[in-house]
């Protein structure tokens with residue numbers, strides 16, 4: 001069933017067993033898993049079924065520009081409407097403590113997540129994930145890797161897999177809703193979580209749609225509004241906790257991370273190369289592709305004091321890099337309609353961008369005359385890079401909007417520079433190429449952009465002094481409140497985040513189903529039937545709401 005918030009009467013209450021807030025990568029994976037298990041799920045989404053030019057959620061930025069609104073989508077399916085389908089697991093060392101960087105790591109290991117990565121890969125349409133099982137890659141990929149010389153004791157190839165077209169959660173959610181297995185409440189902004197008198201259990205969510213506010217009651221609440229809006233909702237929930245719910249140790253909103261991204265240098269090859277593994281190698285079946293990147297061998301990261309960065313080698317026909325602003329707008333362009341006159345002029349004046357569009361969109365074969373070294377840096381957790389509540393701007397319901405202060409630091413730049421120096425001096429052999437342009441860290445600092453990976457701000461940790469949720473994604477101190485989106489990442493790691501977000505969503509659903517199974521057998525069924533929110537699926541009191 002699909003409903004719109006404008007059909008719900010002012011001040012009424014809707015009920016469900018599970019209330020999931022946000023329908024993006026994290027919210028959709030947990031909501032669909034619960035709905036498929038036959039649970040009563042109400043999915044609350046601020047956006048509509050199509051994107052809008054004036055979305056109901058906005059934010060202000062006070063730090064380095066963060067690419068909003070280009071880098072997130074406020075609509076059913078969230079940012080999965082724009083993502084490019086790169087599905088890669090985090091590396092084993094991403095989970096571990098890294099004392100040389102003063103980083104605690106995850107309260108989980110890669111082995112803990114592996115079974116969920118496999119399920120997530122299937123759900124996102126990658127039947128064998130290259131990052132999980134590189135040995136399954138065809139021999140042609142491994143042969144092609146060797147066409148660019150690198151020193152394997154310094155660098156190792158990292159296989160990034162993606163699918164064309166990418167999985168769009170919107171389609172899955174609409175199908176579940178049309179089959180009566182999921183209720184989607186669109187055009188409805190979550191405004192404030194209202195706990196009981198002890199503050200240890202959320203009783204209601206206050207929500208708003210144009211011209212009205214109303215309430216949602218549920219046994220379990222799962223917030224999945226993304227790493228910018230999830231902390232905002234927690235901070236705006238101050239009825240029992242003056243600093244915001246889950247914020248007893250001032251952790252909510254802290255450590256906003258991304259993968260600062262951009263070109264560093266340009267290689268010129270002595271003769272034109274074809275090396276499909278570094279551009280887009282089609283895998284059997286026709287929809288999956290793999291691209292190799294190069295990363296520092298894990299054992300060298302400690303001695304060189306670096307985090308887990310990597311770089312791709314992008315095919316180019318000229319030596320000039322593509323401008324950062326153009327790059328970001330093309331990253332987010334979903335159709336030809338998103339490209340304006342200024343950008344068309346930008347394409348025409350940038351042969352490398354034009355060439356890459358032809359490769360990506362029209363399947364033109366990729367040849368290397370030049371190779372742009374394009375870095376994805378791992379940003380370290382920095383408590384001062386954060387989301388707070390705007391002191392001035394409020395939304396239509398009178399709640400402060402999120403204030404984004406994205407702040408990569410000199411520690412990030414030092415770590416990247418150390419990797420770059422090693423990669424360029426001893427990592428890449430120069431038999432087949434020379435440096436056409438050697439970048440500097442100053443140029444990088446001027447030009448890097450967000451990779452549209454909004455991470456951290458309500459991090460997972462072993463204790464409440466270090467984070468907001470425990471390893472089961474439950475908010476510390478609040479029994480029935482869980483978070484399930486990229487906000488829970490303790491570190492950015494060295495992979496695009498969606499496979500990990502999806503794996504965490506599947507894992508949370510399994511945890512809730514198992515937990516509920518235990519509760520069900522330990523609570524007398526009579527009690528459940530008499531309680532205001534029972535185990536049974538409860539019909540929604542819509543008070544006039546109709547299908548949209």
Ligand SMILES: Cc1cc2nc3c(=O)[nH]c(=O)nc-3n(C[C@H](O)[C@H](O)[C@H](O)COP(=O)(O)OP(=O)(O)OC[C@H]3O[C@@H](n4cnc5c(N)ncnc54)[C@H](O)[C@@H]3O)c2cc1C
Nearest residue numbers: 022024025026046074078079084085086190485486496498
């Ligand atoms: C152009 C582009 C390309 C990308 N490509 C890749 C890629 O190839 N691989 C990869 O791994 N990642 C990629 N990403 C990043 C990836 O899409 C995001 O990291 C991921 O979608 C984040 O998931 P999430 O659940 O944290 O948030 P989102 O997917 O953003 O979901 C949050 C949801 O919450 C809703 N919401 C927000 N506030 C409220 C509120 N108050 N009430 C109700 N609902 C609310 C939003 O409307 C949205 O639906 C890309 C991103 C962009 C922009």
